[in-house]
Amino acid sequence: MSELVVKSRGRKINPLSARQARLAAWEAKRAAGMEVKRGRPSKAAPVLQAPKQVPLEVFDAMEVSSTKKSKKK
Numbered sequence: 001m002s003e004l005v006v007k008s009r010g011r012k013i014n015p016l017s018a019r020q021a022r023l024a025a026w027e028a029k030r031a032a033g034m035e036v037k038r039g040r041p042s043k044a045a046p047v048l049q050a051p052k053q054v055p056l057e058v059f060d061a062m063e064v065s066s067t068k069k070s071k072k073k
Contacts (some may be wrong), residue, residue: 015019029036 026036
């Protein structure tokens with residue numbers, strides 16, 4: 001019987017790369033039972049930005065300018 005040879009797909013992996021070292025360290029921590037977090041850190045209580053407070057004078061000025069209409073003859 002002949003052996004079945006399977007070629008790996010994609011780019012070759014460089015075992016000396018920084019990414020592979022980081023992944024190996026991550027796997028070692030996981031194997032040791034440490035909790036490994038992924039992704040962005042989360043806040044305990046997310047705070048949404050409050051909308052800016054616009055002074056009432058600005059709205060009054062907008063109403064006055066919108067009610068004044070120049071009449072052209």
